[in-house]
Amino acid sequence: MLSKRHQQILRILNEEGTVTISSLAARLDVSLETVRRDVKPLTENGSVLKIHGAVGLAGQIGEAPFERRMRENAVAKQTIARHLASTIHNGESVMLDTGTTTSFVARELTGHRRLTVVTNSSDIARTLATVNGNRVYMAGGELRSDSGAAFGNSAIDFITRFTVAHAVISAGALDAGGVMDFDLEESEFARRVLACGERKVVVSDGSKFGRRGLVSVCRFDAVSELITDRDPPEEIADALEAAGTTLTVAGASSQKS
Structure with missing residues (x-):
């Protein structure tokens, strides 16, 4: 025992x-x-x-670092991903950057049909390619051994050719100043992803609230919606409201904007 x-x-x-x-x-x-x-x-x-x-x-x-991160806060990430997937319809276009939460989003989208998907993540591409009539475009560039994602100028040049209905990025850190990450190339790629979307979505579990990242991705006024699993601290909620960014707490009954 x-x-x-x-x-x-x-x-x-x-x-x-x-x-x-x-x-x-x-x-x-x-x-x-x-x-x-x-x-x-x-x-x-x-x-x-x-x-x-x-x-x-x-x-x-x-096990690889990415696989280990997939297990961290997995229930929260799945809840966020399930909500986002419910707002994406068959036949729509979506761009996803690399991240464990966006990989959960890809898994929740496996029941959708005829999606057009643009990503730099080999995990997301494998999850959604060759099923249900999807078309998947993967950015080329240097493939990272830790995440299996491509970065660099060629990856950015590739994605900027697309305009999608839903541009979705994950966040390494969030505070009242906006969205941050810990890697320069990942931050730049995420910023360009948001610029390609009619709807610009950040997905992040509550463990990222109050963290300070090394590199700024964007302020909240560049984001249409933040989807998370719990209410953020007051200073972040106030910053979102001031920027006109919709706050969605997955599993809750209402949105705030």
């Missing part, structure tokens, strides 16, 4: 992947020796593997 602390360890590993012994001790407010003792039966039954002063779930050791 697993103790409550064993269950806490497994939950942390499931959400975050590989975690050091010292980090687990600090998170659980116990000694290093207590964590080592707690981890021992989990390693003996094959649930957990020990690697270089750290532990991870047996099935997730060595």
Whole structure:
């Protein structure tokens, strides 16, 4: 029988992947020796593997960073994606940048038909290509090993040829100043995606609220709608209202603008 602390360890590993012994001790407010003792039966039954002063779930050791991020806040991302997909109709055009939330959007769109999809993400392209009469256009360029997405001038030049009904980007960080990310090329690509859409949508779970990114993507007045899973802090809600950006809390009964 697993103790409550064993269950806490497994939950942390499931959400975050590989975690050091010292980090687990600090998170659980116990000694290093207590964590080592707690981890021992989990390693003996094959649930957990020990690697270089750290532990991870047996099935997730060595998984790609993008796959690990897909598991983070997965329920919230799926809720957001399901709502957005319900607002996109068969036969419409949509442009999606690379991101775990936009990958969830692609999965929710697999029941749609005759979509025209433009993306720089190989994951999104694989999900939606060759099914239900869709047409998928993938931007070329340098393919990132961590995300399987293309970036660079050739990718930007490619997408700027399109005008789509729905332009959708994910966000690495959100504060009252607008949308931010942590990578210069990803930020520039996301900015160009929004410029290609009649409807300009940012999808982001609430864990991004209040974060400061390294690079600005855009202010809220460049965004038609923010779709998230919970109400943002007051300063962000006020900034959205001032910009005329619609705030949609997926699962809630109303929109705010």
